Amino acid sequence: MLLGKVKNLEVLHRNTAAMNSIDDIDIQGQEVLLRTDLNLPIEDGEPQKTVRFKRYLETVEELSDRGAKTVVMAHQGRPGRNDFMSLKKHSEILSDSLGNEVEFIPGFFGPELAEAVEDMDEGGVALLENVRFLSEELRNASAEQHAEDIFVKRIAPEFDLYVDDAFSAAHRSHGSMVGFTKKLDSYAGPVMEKELESCGKVRDRFDNGVLVLGGEKPSDLIGILDEMIESVDKVLLGGIPGELALIIEGHDLGEKKQWIEDHGLDSKKGELERVINNYSEKVVLPEDVRTDSGEYRVEEIPDEMTWDIGPETAEKFAEEIRDAESVVMKGPMGAFEEHPEGTRKIVKAMAESDAYTVLGGGHTSSLVQRFNYELEDFSHVSIAGGAFVRYLSGEKLAAVEALR
Numbered sequence: 001m002l003l004g005k006v007k008n009l010e011v012l013h014r015n016t017a018a019m020n021s022i023d024d025i026d027i028q029g030q031e032v033l034l035r036t037d038l039n040l041p042i043e044d045g046e047p048q049k050t051v052r053f054k055r056y057l058e059t060v061e062e063l064s065d066r067g068a069k070t071v072v073m074a075h076q077g078r079p080g081r082n083d084f085m086s087l088k089k090h091s092e093i094l095s096d097s098l099g100n101e102v103e104f105i106p107g108f109f110g111p112e113l114a115e116a117v118e119d120m121d122e123g124g125v126a127l128l129e130n131v132r133f134l135s136e137e138l139r140n141a142s143a144e145q146h147a148e149d150i151f152v153k154r155i156a157p158e159f160d161l162y163v164d165d166a167f168s169a170a171h172r173s174h175g176s177m178v179g180f181t182k183k184l185d186s187y188a189g190p191v192m193e194k195e196l197e198s199c200g201k202v203r204d205r206f207d208n209g210v211l212v213l214g215g216e217k218p219s220d221l222i223g224i225l226d227e228m229i230e231s232v233d234k235v236l237l238g239g240i241p242g243e244l245a246l247i248i249e250g251h252d253l254g255e256k257k258q259w260i261e262d263h264g265l266d267s268k269k270g271e272l273e274r275v276i277n278n279y280s281e282k283v284v285l286p287e288d289v290r291t292d293s294g295e296y297r298v299e300e301i302p303d304e305m306t307w308d309i310g311p312e313t314a315e316k317f318a319e320e321i322r323d324a325e326s327v328v329m330k331g332p333m334g335a336f337e338e339h340p341e342g343t344r345k346i347v348k349a350m351a352e353s354d355a356y357t358v359l360g361g362g363h364t365s366s367l368v369q370r371f372n373y374e375l376e377d378f379s380h381v382s383i384a385g386g387a388f389v390r391y392l393s394g395e396k397l398a399a400v401e402a403l404r
Contacts (some may be wrong), residue, residue: 009077020402022163028067031117033159034059034189035176037166037383038074038090042083047076047090051365051375052168052383057097059165059189060125064098067122069115071105071159073176075132075169084132102127108134111153117158143402146179156183164399165189167196168384171391180359181402185226188403191383196400198380199391202328202358206231211323212317212346214239215331215361219268223393224330225275233324235283235401236317238309238333238342241272242286246298247287248273254303284320286313290339296397306332309342318349327353330361330389336370344371346372351377360388 036056040047058097072094077084085338091104103126105112116126120350131137132350136149147153152175156162164170164182169177170192180186188196193328211230213221213287218241237245244266247257258268276283288297288310295310309317314333321327327350359365360382368374368381375381382388387397 004396019193019400020186021193022063022187024191025161025187027063027105027161029122030068030160031120031158032063032068032070033071033073033155033162033166033180033184034063035073035162035166035180036060036189036191037168038072038087039083040090041167042077042085044160045085047093049093050110051368053093053383055191055383056165057094059163059191060094061098061259063163064100064123064125069117069120069122070125070394071117072102072127073127073131074127074166075137075176076130078132078138078229085130087127087130094125094127097311098125100125105129107183108151113155114158131176134175139175140173141175142173143178143182143398146173146175147182149175149179149258151175152179152183156180159184162186163189164403165191166399167192168387170384170397171382171387171395172398177399178402186403192400192403195382195384195387196379196391198358199360199382199388201356203227203392203394206326206328208233209328209356210236210320212236212238212321212327212329212350213241213331214329214333214343215363216240216265218244218265218272220331220361220389222268222271222275224310224389227392227394229275229279229282232282234320235279236320237283237285238313238317238346239331240356241331242309242333243306244269244272245276245283245285248276249299252301253306254291254301256306259305270342284316287316288308288312290334290341298316306334308339310335311341311345314342315343318345321349321355326356328358328392329364330358330392332363332367336363336367340370343367347371347373355379360392361385 010117091102094102105128107117134151162180286309290308291304291306335344347367357378358380365381
């Protein structure tokens with residue numbers, strides 16, 4: 001069983017053991033290509049600092065302090081989306097945070113990159129343009145195939161080694177994540193190592209704990225449930241998964257039922273029903289909900305949208321968390337931007353618990369800042385969404401396999 005808020009893990013998880021670590025080498029004067037994930041929320045055209053940004057900033061600082069010449073490689077958004085933009089402003093945020101100028105390299109194939117690396121002093125840092133501006137980057141292909149990408153073949157000779165620290169993108173077999181492992185000596189960064197250690201402990205040795213599962217996508221949770229439900233005491237369902245479970249149990253959710261169907265969020269209804277039927281003694285569903293007009297027992301929900309778990313459910317879930325020796329939370333309990341009450345209660349219970357507590361998956365890590373807690377209030381806060389879900393579901397991560 002996982003006991004206490006473990007801050008320093010004694011043994012590397014088996015999935016990190018086969019990877020090289022930058023802790024084991026002298027990187028002073030080395031020209032390092034560092035893959036991070038600076039994919040940040042954009043507000044009014046400006047990238048916003050997050051827990052994810054702070055984690056990767058620590059890696060950049062470490063490489064700089066150890067005298068490496070570091071070129072940071074990252075992405076922002078996807079083509080066609082509002083957050084798909086240049087990393088020029090990211091370089092300004094990095095410069096401000098580091099207290100040193102971070103040169104922005106706008107081109108991939110011209111002389112700018114080679115000149116920037118050649119002119120860089122030990123401890124210097126530069127940021128390359130958004131790698132998703134390259135069409136070949138988003139192609140899902142093997143490491144061997146991506147090693148032949150023009151981009152990979154063009155810039156690999158400029159560097160001595162490749163460091164992949166982007167755990168939050170580790171499930172994607174994209175060029176910048178896997179291609180360089182076939183061209184350069186490759187290492188896992190500190191964020192990658194810590195995420196694999198902590199998430200590995202959760203997945204493989206999380207006995208008699210509590211899973212708190214919410215968010216928007218029930219489909220994300222089926223793999224986690226199939227992988228972990230045998231070893232946990234309770235599964236507390238909130239958010240859309242909890243509402244879909246109530247529908248399965250025959251409750252009338254008013255407008256929300258149609259909304260879930262219209263958005264295709266009931267695609268895994270059959271699989272969730274199977275889990276509920278097979279493990280009814282473990283799965284705990286909401287007893288009340290919050291709507292536009294108030295709080296209602298699940299037997300009495302009016303014909304209007306539901307937004308959050310109700311106060312009775314929040315207190316019941318909090319009691320389960322207080323009694324647990326290990327807790328993992330993935331996803332908020334409702335539409336927390338406008339209706340934060342239920343999610344706040346759950347996060348508070350985890351922060352005050354002496355259990356081994358892990359928050360992970362997309363929005364979940366942002367709840368730490370939103371509710372004014374510190375990272376140290378939890379045993380581990382994962383900065384990953386899709387990678388966190390897939391890893392806890394027992395799937396292999398493309399970038400991790402490539403680093404091996």
